[in-house]
Amino acid sequence: MKLNFLPAGRLRMKKSIYVAGADRSEMIDLPVSSALIRHKQGNILFDTGCHPSVVDHPEERWGSLAKVMKPLMSASETLLPSLACVGLEPDDIDVVVNSHFHPDHCGCNQFFRKATILAHAKEIEAAKAQGAEAVGYLRADWDYGQPIEPLHGEKDIFGDSSVVLVPLPGHTPGLVGALVSLDRDGQFLLASDAVSLRQNLDTDTAPRNTWNVEEQLKTFAEVRRIENAGAAVICGHDDQQWRGLRKGSEGYE
Template sequence: MKLNFLPAGRLRMKKSIYVPGADRSETIDLPVSCTLIRHKQGNVLFDTGCHPSVVDDAEGRWGPLAKVMRPMMNASETLLPSLACTGLKPGDIDIVVNSHFHPDHCGCNQFFKKATIFAHAKEIEAARAPGAEAVGYLKADWDYGQAIEPVSGEKDLFGDSSLVLVPLPGHTPGMLGALVGLDREGQFLLASDAVSLRQNLDADAAPRNTWNVEQQLRTFEEIRRIEKSGATVICGHDDQQWQGLRKGSESYE
């Protein structure tokens, strides 16, 4: 089995959203990533990043949210060119797992028409609730009428414990992580926005864009437990960690 981290956008946001005490005028640049897992039973994408149209017209795609999350990438830094570097096309992807339905994590769902999409049942419910668009669930990104397989508890995707979906609620009601076990390089926990920045986990400090702080702090405890068992925690938007990862065609095995 192989794992590839793929660039899928870049955003500029207020630093105070993530870092307590930061000046409200200060900004922070956040990488957006997806992860390709190539298993003998199928190719999986964990998250699909930002829709390429936001490079030129973020407000047209995201509306007022574009003022909160400002895209800072060019077209080559979106998912489809990144995926092409691995030799795969959208039609080669069998499964898409959305950690949650915010637009920087499901923006390219529409391109994976042959894939089965998995998301947590509570995330599907939240995205369909009245007023969902006002809290970041944009129908244009997450809902193309395709069937979505709901996940409730942990789910072993291939039945061999190599790729297990793990509920990590707090940032959103149905946040999902993925625990990936590689033969040579061990376990990786794809935490997505359950750990946006490493310093949030280390300081036990929930970001301001957290849906439920109590659940988020319990999730931090669970992530620390998984990390102590030997897993490498991959944060959702930590630029320092991102710079140190192998990316694109360079895989982990």
């Protein structure tokens, strides 16, 4: 089995959203990523990043959200070109896991027409709720008429413990991570925005864009438990960590 981290966008946001005490004028650049898992039983994408249209026309796609999350990337830094660099096309993907339904995590769902879409039942419920658009659930990104298979707890995708989806609520009601176990390089917890920045986990500090702080702090404790058991925690948007990861065709096994 192989794991490849793929560039899927880049954003600029106010640092104070993530770092307590930061000046409100200070900005932070955040990588957006997707993870490709190639297993003998099929290909999984964990998150699909930003829709390519936001490179040039972010407000047409995201509306006022584009002022909060400013896209910085070029077209080549979105998911489909990144996928092509490892020799795959959208129809080669069997399963798409959306950690949650914010537009920087599910923006390219529409391109994976042959894939089964997996998301937590609580995330589906939150995205369908009245007023969901105001809290970042943009139907144009998460709902393209494809059936979405709801998760209700942990899910061992292939039945061999190699890819296990784990609920990590807090940032949103139904956020899920993926615990990936590789033969050579060991375990990785794809934490998405359960740990946006490593600093949030280390200081036990929930970002301002957290749905439920109490749930988030419980999730931090669970992430630390998984890390102490030997897994490397891959954060959702930590630029320092991202720079140190192997990316594209240079993956992990």
